[in-house]
Amino acid sequence: MYGVESSFWLNLFFLLTIFIVLTTLFNGVLRRWLRVEKPKAFSHNHVNDQHKKIDWSIRIFFIALMVLGYFINIPRLPEKSYLFLEPWFLLFGLVFTTEIARAIMERKYAKNPNAYIYTASQLFFIILLLTLLFATDFFGIF
Numbered sequence: 001m002y003g004v005e006s007s008f009w010l011n012l013f014f015l016l017t018i019f020i021v022l023t024t025l026f027n028g029v030l031r032r033w034l035r036v037e038k039p040k041a042f043s044h045n046h047v048n049d050q051h052k053k054i055d056w057s058i059r060i061f062f063i064a065l066m067v068l069g070y071f072i073n074i075p076r077l078p079e080k081s082y083l084f085l086e087p088w089f090l091l092f093g094l095v096f097t098t099e100i101a102r103a104i105m106e107r108k109y110a111k112n113p114n115a116y117i118y119t120a121s122q123l124f125f126i127i128l129l130l131t132l133l134f135a136t137d138f139f140g141i142f
Helices: 007-033 049-072 087-109 115-135
Strands: none
Touching: 007 115, 049 087, 087 115
């Protein structure tokens, strides 16, 4: 009744492996095609100081929304919580907003004119892949 099925972790590992392989292949092909440098792993890669300030403003705004969402949604019943104040929803919004801001700043200020195309295409591909996963109920794996 409680807990997860015995194959849950294997299915999760399989699904994450497919997701990571697809995004890595897409990013590699797109990087070579557009001749864009490989970004450093787990870094912010700010274009300039203005981009850094905008990025941190967006992050602080979403942190404040998460705290506000906590205080609004916790007293409510789980069935009546606001979707747009749920942490997972705000996290998707944060990633989407910061990547759009990065693409705009790369369009205006980056040395490589194809950098913004890479960022926007990467964001579009991940959104498309996540939408496909949720729409197909994770391809029936779970």
